[in-house]
Amino acid sequence: MEVLGLLADGMFVAVQPLNLFLILVGVALGLFIGAMPGLGSVNGVAILLPVTFLVPPGSAIIFLAALYYGAMYGGAISSVTLGIPGASTAVATTFDGRPLAMQGRASLALVTAALASFVGGTVANILFTLFAPLLASVALSFGPPEIFALMLLAFATFVGLGGDDIPKTIFSICLGLVLGSIGFDAISGAPRLVLFDHTGFLQGIGFLVLAIGVYGIGEMLWTIEQTRGEVTATTPKITAKGVAADTKDAVRRGWKGTTIGSFLGFFVGVLPAAGATPGSLMAYGVTKMVSRKPQDFGKGHPGGVAAPEAANNSASTGAMLPMLTLGIPGSPTTAILLGGMVIWGLVPGPRLFVEETEFVWGLIGSFYVSNVAAVLINLAFIPLFIWMLRMPFTILAPMIFVLSIAGGYAATRDMFDVWLMVIFGLGAFFLRKFDYPLAPAVLAIVLGPIAEPTLRQSLLLSSGDPSIFFTRPIAGPITVIALILIFLPAFKLLRKRRSLA
Amino acid sequence: MSITKRNFVGLALAGLVAFSPLSALAQEWKPRKPIDFVIMAGPGGGADQIARFIQSVAEKKDMTTRPLVPNNKGGGSGAEALIHVSGTNDPDYTILVTLNSFFTTPLRQPNLGIDIQTFTPVAMMGVDPFVLWVHKDSGITSFEQWVETVKAADGDYVMGGTGKGQEDSIVIAYMSNAYGLDIKYIPYDGGGAVAKDLAGQQIMATVNNPAEAKGFYEAGDFVPLLAFSDERMPAYPDVPTLKEKGHDFSYYNQRAVVGAPGMSDAAAAYYGDLFTAIYESEEWQGYLTSESLSPLWMDADEQRAYWTTQVENHKALLAAMGE
The missing domain is CATH 3.40.190.10 (Periplasmic binding protein-like II)
Incomplete structure (x- = not known):
């Protein structure tokens, strides 16, 4: 096996003292950066890019990859402990991670997140090692109609699942879609929905602004109202027995989500249009759909933590693939990595795997090593994260508020976004009081801006004929499945009515 | 306070600095916080690649006292970037990597109220053929x-x-x-x-x-x-030009850096020097060759004149397209 030989060489490169040191530092920094709201892997990699000029190019990219990995793990930490998504990729982790923490089972959520991340990363690495060139060609066969079909499927998983109130879910999706369409139109370049003619709306509504508003501020208000300021969070204790039980529970209830997240996340990550955030949201939706107890999701199901965490790690590895093989970044972070590679004299693109074998396999080797380092460092720090939760909510709440504001500002350095975030927080609080699910709105603001241009590009391709979504070999089956999922609840409803009559 | 010899010298020096002509002080302008390095396009395209490359060169050679922080604002064919830069409250710390949408977007969307002549010319890094x-x-x-x-x-x-x-x-x-x-x-x-x-x-x-x-x-x-270049490109010697086919048409994308409207002369001079140094660096010259860009160096006045002719050219081109 030539591949295995190359990989062994690559791992050997990764465990050279300098590289191993860089991996450990990178992972630790990444964990911290990922856990700080507003400081996602994008900012982390951008801030630390200059540092990498001090070491050889191979080591530099290994460092940045380790940082990227660490940030994917770290995102879960604040999602679980504070309810603020540490990075946009960890938004779906708050859906179930936060309820678990509120029930005093934060350690279960964190252990599940760490293990799922590890499995997701490992699965992605193996897929990457074995099928990189093949997957690159799969990514190329996804044109606008295929991407749109996939987005439709993602929406369908959120609508077509039982448990939630479907009209309210649809309302929530529509709200997200409208918010997502604010700003410049991608196809015509014309400004849309510029409310009150305020120029701040021209740049559109940042996803992180909505996510921090809804989950940071909205959640904080909700908790305060529920508890009336009383200390209700159970004091979680860490014991060896408890951790062992958590691990067992995590494996038992999270394996399905982990499996789905690992594979789906990788695949979505490979598509240049998507990336880790849509990947994690889709994995959550699919896992909830296939679960035997979908009604438990959103109330603290470990599967709801495992799926997005496995997916975001897997997708972040997947997103490296189009960058390395096609020279097209699959995510904003990889775009920065791409800039770094160009200055180091490495030309990403179809020739990289042939001409720079040592670099490519060194990088892949470092993915494996980073992944192991990240899970170990993460598990070691869990008691520290849990300790934060022992603080009474009266102290935690202002901390969450400050972190949310700072995080919202850090992402774009624009006060307008901070005000917007506060408004979203208040809006989310009231929507929640009226029992509207908020996750679909968050999903829609992420996927809407991908779905809309691809829909319009597809219809331009076919001169306005919607059959393009059914006749193409890849888009066709995906569209059909999506439509079945969307109309499934309607059929069920009809049958129920008939049997009643 | 008794005046010793040493602090007399110190006082005298302080006085010298305090009374030295303003222009001399202005020459000393240096950024004291990170610079908003706005890109008129989304991540991954030609303009973004160039911006990231420039940033990397500046970092690698330690050319700036504060970092250039890339900021992609590609919405509305660069309208988002133009509005962001012209509305900045910190013109000395806001610079923009432009392409030809710097000319076409204000023409196509007059309601944005952007007058490109209010921007501050900094450097023309080259032109990119198609x-x-x-x-x-x-x-x-x-x-x-x-x-x-x-x-x-x-x-x-x-x-x-x-x-x-x-x-x-x-x-x-x-x-x-x-x-x-x-x-x-x-x-x-x-x-x-x-x-x-x-x-x-x-x-x-x-x-x-x-x-x-x-x-x-x-x-x-x-x-x-x-x-669509004026002459055949060295990297693609076998590819004919449209001019050879008998049409007098060539088209290039400008890769220029401009400052926000209202940037102080001292800051403009600083950025002018910075980007001249980057332009002359081995890395940038290598990039021009490997990516087939043509050098087209201009000083600030020439850039303003170039903007005027480009606006006229694009008016005609857009009119011909029926835009």
């Missing part, structure tokens, strides 16, 4: 053969680009007019996405900058058919 590319599986090897294929497709020939009124669409519109072609044009959000969909044969041809298509060209997937 090339017509097809996928090797199409079997097309010459421009003439391509024209025949497009005509035979009768309106079903699909090309991708970065949007109506954008650089590549101007080139495509010129070709369509000159040869009577009927092309279906699909807009994408960046040159990188366009090249990717040509590689996957979702679209049949593109007009991309060499930098965006180079990887696929070197792998043998893309075939260049025609260059």
Whole structure:
């Protein structure tokens, strides 16, 4: 096996003292950066890019990859402990991670997140090692109609699942879609929905602004109202027995989500249009759909933590693939990595795997090593994260508020976004009081801006004929499945009515 | 306080600094916080690649006391960036990497109220040519053969680009007019996405900058058919130009850095020096060669004159397109 030989060489490169040191530092920094709201892997990699000029190019990219990995793990930490998504990729982790923490089972959520991340990363690495060139060609066969079909499927998983109130879910999706369409139109370049003619709306509504508003501020208000300021969070204790039980529970209830997240996340990550955030949201939706107890999701199901965490790690590895093989970044972070590679004299693109074998396999080797380092460092720090939760909510709440504001500002350095975030927080609080699910709105603001241009590009391709979504070999089956999922609840409803009559 | 010899010297020096002419002080302007390095395009395309490259050179050679922080604002064909930069409350710390949408976007969207002559010229880093590319599986090897294929497709020939009124669409519109072609044009959000969909044969041809298509060209997937430069490019000696085909048309994308409106002269001078140093660096000169950009160095006055002629040119080009 030539591949295995190359990989062994690559791992050997990764465990050279300098590289191993860089991996450990990178992972630790990444964990911290990922856990700080507003400081996602994008900012982390951008801030630390200059540092990498001090070491050889191979080591530099290994460092940045380790940082990227660490940030994917770290995102879960604040999602679980504070309810603020540490990075946009960890938004779906708050859906179930936060309820678990509120029930005093934060350690279960964190252990599940760490293990799922590890499995997701490992699965992605193996897929990457074995099928990189093949997957690159799969990514190329996804044109606008295929991407749109996939987005439709993602929406369908959120609508077509039982448990939630479907009209309210649809309302929530529509709200997200409208918010997502604010700003410049991608196809015509014309400004849309510029409310009150305020120029701040021209740049559109940042996803992180909505996510921090809804989950940071909205959640904080909700908790305060529920508890009336009383200390209700159970004091979680860490014991060896408890951790062992958590691990067992995590494996038992999270394996399905982990499996789905690992594979789906990788695949979505490979598509240049998507990336880790849509990947994690889709994995959550699919896992909830296939679960035997979908009604438990959103109330603290470990599967709801495992799926997005496995997916975001897997997708972040997947997103490296189009960058390395096609020279097209699959995510904003990889775009920065791409800039770094160009200055180091490495030309990403179809020739990289042939001409720079040592670099490519060194990088892949470092993915494996980073992944192991990240899970170990993460598990070691869990008691520290849990300790934060022992603080009474009266102290935690202002901390969450400050972190949310700072995080919202850090992402774009624009006060307008901070005000917007506060408004979203208040809006989310009231929507929640009226029992509207908020996750679909968050999903829609992420996927809407991908779905809309691809829909319009597809219809331009076919001169306005919607059959393009059914006749193409890849888009066709995906569209059909999506439509079945969307109309499934309607059929069920009809049958129920008939049997009643 | 008794005046010793030493602190007398100190006081005298302080006095010298305090009373030295303002202009001399102004020369000393240096950034004291990170610089907002706005890019008029999304991540991954030609403009973004260049901005990231410039930032990396500045970091690598430690040329700035504070970092350039890339900030992609590609929305609305760069309108988002123009509004952001012209509305900044910190003009000394806001610079913009431009492409030709710097000229076309204010023309196409007059309601934005952008007057580009209020911006501060900093540096012209070079101009990027355009090339017509097809996928090797199409079997097309010459421009003439391509024209025949497009005509035979009768309106079903699909090309991708970065949007109506954008650089590549101007080139495509010129070709369509000159040869009577009927092309279906699909807009994408960046040159990188366009090249990717040509590689996957979702679209049949593109007009991309060499930098965006180079990887696929070197792998043998893309075939260049025609260059829109004044002369044949050294990296593509076998590719004819549109001028050789008897049409007096060439088109380049400007890769220029401009400062926000209202930038102080001292700051403008600082950025002028900084980008001159970057322009003259071995790295940038190497980039110009490897990515087939043409050097086109200009001082501030020449840049303003260039803006005026480019606005007039683009007015005519857009009018010809019916925009």
